[in-house]
Amino acid sequence: MNLKAQIPNFFTMLNLFCGCVALVFVADFGFYWAFGFVCLGIFFDFFDGFFARKFNVAGPLGVQLDSLADMVTSGVVPGYVMYKMLAEAEVNSRFNAKLNTIETLQNEIYVIPFLGFLITVGACYRLAKFNIDTRQSDSFIGLPTPANALFVVSLPLLWNPDVCPYQVIDILTNTWFLLSVTAISAFVMNAEIPLFSLKIKNFSVAKYKLQLFFVLLSVLMLVFLKILAVPLIILVYVLLSIFNNIVNKKASN
Template identity: 80%
Template structure:
């Protein structure tokens, strides 16, 4: 029995477990714990691929397990989070863990908020397409599901964040804005938008200036804006990639 072959799958299962437990917390409107578990799941998701390459044990079983685990942690969880956010927006309830009416919301069914699961549908299509797309070995085409998950699950945390301007908080309580975010989220995951690779194989600013600049911006945003920086970092990543694509197109003409 090759123990090394099971190590990557073990980390994949931990990713799946984090996603399952995150769903329980989302159902209780415990968005902070759900966000923490998604982050932990993505951490495990990184190491399953790392150990598969390190031990040279990558195989079709690991690929399928990885996608199935990601479907929960980075697909179902953000869709459920968006559903819950739309429920709060539909009921015009400002989220607060101490509010007694949260318990009342748990016993009601809302129709429009179900559209939040379009994120889950988009993630499913993205993961299936990724498994058969040979163009995405070193970089991505479309926003990866873990990055999209981080963006979505961080949004409800901004409601009670001191650093977040009240205009943004009010916007995040607008159901039409949240529905727009849902549609854009599902689209960006599957759009034919090349996103630059974050892998830095050697410290050369000339060769990896885009990656190093992005990492520096991300660190600064996290230091000064804290949790507010998480969705901004994802947006900056996409915008920098689009700008980089436009620059390369102009250079090649």
């Protein structure tokens, strides 16, 4: 057995392990811990590809393992988080409407929260499509599942008056808002929208000025906005990519 070839697979397994642990915390509404383990899983996901390229040991087994691990960490976890958020939003909305007591409401089964798993379905389709799409070696088409996972898993962390004003929290806990996020999330992962990659092969300020600007802006947002910066960074990433596509299209005409 080539031990060097197993190093990337080891990091992939760590990604999968982090995803499994995150699921346990989501089940108990431990969203902060779940977010932390998703971040750790994405960190390991980056290094499995890094070592595969560095040791020149990339192969079909690693590709399949990577997608299976991502399916848990960046597919099942955000879908489960959205399910939990929608369930909580449903309970709160019905309680505020004084339709029943909180004890009875918590024992009811709602259909709407299960729609949160459309994120999982969208992630599964994207990962399968990514494995056979030869166009995404240097950039992405559609939002990568790890970025989408970070966006979704960070949302319940904003349900805190120390992070967001009450008016914003009211929006973030609204069932229709969460369903909209679910639909947009599943769509953007699979949309034919070219997104710039942060992989830098031959460093050049002129060539990678967009990437450098995005990284600098992300750091500043994290410093000043902290956890609120996470979903905003993903939004900025998509919007910058769309703007870059428009500029490049005009330049080529």
